[in-house]
Amino acid sequence: LPSVKILATGGTIAGVAQKSTDVTGYKAGSLGIDTLIQAVPQMKDYAEVSGEQVANISSNNVDTKILLHLANRVNELLADPKIDGIVITHGTDSIEETAFFLNLTVKSDKPVVLVGAMRPATAISADGPMNLLEAVQAAASPKMKGVGVTIVMNDRICAARETTKFNTSNVATFQAPEYGYLGVMSKAQPVLYRLSTRRHTANSEFDVKGLETLPRVDVVYALPGDDARMPEAALKNGAKGIVSASMGNGSIPNAHKDFYVPLMKKGFPVVLSERVPTGDCVLSGEDEAQGYLAAGNLNPQKSRLLLQLALTKTTDPKEIQRIFNEY
Numbered sequence: 001l002p003s004v005k006i007l008a009t010g011g012t013i014a015g016v017a018q019k020s021t022d023v024t025g026y027k028a029g030s031l032g033i034d035t036l037i038q039a040v041p042q043m044k045d046y047a048e049v050s051g052e053q054v055a056n057i058s059s060n061n062v063d064t065k066i067l068l069h070l071a072n073r074v075n076e077l078l079a080d081p082k083i084d085g086i087v088i089t090h091g092t093d094s095i096e097e098t099a100f101f102l103n104l105t106v107k108s109d110k111p112v113v114l115v116g117a118m119r120p121a122t123a124i125s126a127d128g129p130m131n132l133l134e135a136v137q138a139a140a141s142p143k144m145k146g147v148g149v150t151i152v153m154n155d156r157i158c159a160a161r162e163t164t165k166f167n168t169s170n171v172a173t174f175q176a177p178e179y180g181y182l183g184v185m186s187k188a189q190p191v192l193y194r195l196s197t198r199r200h201t202a203n204s205e206f207d208v209k210g211l212e213t214l215p216r217v218d219v220v221y222a223l224p225g226d227d228a229r230m231p232e233a234a235l236k237n238g239a240k241g242i243v244s245a246s247m248g249n250g251s252i253p254n255a256h257k258d259f260y261v262p263l264m265k266k267g268f269p270v271v272l273s274e275r276v277p278t279g280d281c282v283l284s285g286e287d288e289a290q291g292y293l294a295a296g297n298l299n300p301q302k303s304r305l306l307l308q309l310a311l312t313k314t315t316d317p318k319e320i321q322r323i324f325n326e327y
C-alpha cells in the first residue's frame, strides 16, 4: 500500500459541539489526529496512514510561522522515498490560502491534498470522515502526481489557485466558478478532467527553506469615496507591499490613487486585485504608466501570499509582474 502522512492543523473537521444538532457555536480544533484517524479505519484499505499534529486551531489563526513550518515539513517528508503523499487537515476559513502557499513552495510532484469539513465531528451527517477518506484516497493515487496542491472535499478535487470558499455553512462551499473543478472522487479514485497551466510545486522558483518570516504585505479594501487612512496605516506599520482589493479592474477611490502614485515612483509595489469574485484585473494604459501591477484573476488574499513570496526574491516591479503572470 502507498504511504500517506496526515499533518493535522485543526479546523471544523476536528471540531466538537455540545449537541449533535449544533452546526455552529462549536469549538474548532478540539480533536487530535489520532482520534480523527481512528474514526475512519477504512483509510487503512487504501494507504498506510500515520499522523502528525502540527497545530490544533481554527484556521483564522494560521499565521506565517505555521505556513512556513508546513511548507518545510512537507518538503522534508516528500523527500523521503518511503512517503507517497501528504494530507493536511485544515479549517476551511483559510484552507485556500494555505493550499495556494504550498502550491508555490512545495518542491515535489507527489500529491499534497488539503481537507476540511463544514460540520463539526460531533454533528449528525458530519462531512469530515468521508472527506478525510477521499483525501487519503487521492493522496495515495499516482494519478494525482504533478497536478499541484489540491483541496479535496465533498467529492470534488479543487485546484489551490482558483478555488475559493463561497458559503459559510454549505458542504459544497468550495468552488472555482470560471474554471471549474480539476476532477471528482469516484469509486475511491481521483478522476481528473483538467489541469492548471500556471507554475506550481516542482516548477516553482520559490524556496522558503531557512526563512523565519515573510515580508509584510497588507490588503487594502477599496471603498467608494474612501480617504487614504487605511493605506497610510499599512505603510506606517511596515508594509513592504500593498494589494488593493479594487472594486473591479483596478477601480479605487482617488484618495488611494493620490497616495499610491508617489509611492510606486519610489519602487513600492502596489498590486491591483479585485473584490469582485470573478474576472481578470487588467491594467489600463494609465495604470501601467503610473506603476501599478496587476493580479490577473488572483483574489486579494492569494495575491497577498504571492507578493510576499515575490518579495523574498526581488523588489523589481517588472519581475514582480512577471511572477503574477506566471503563477
Ligand SMILES: NC(=O)C[C@H](N)C(=O)O
Pocket: 010, 011, 012, 013, 028, 057, 058, 059, 060, 090, 091, 092, 093, 094, 116, 117, 118, 119
Ligand atoms: N469549517 C471550518 O473549518 C471553519 C473553521 N472556523 C476553521 O476555519 O477552522
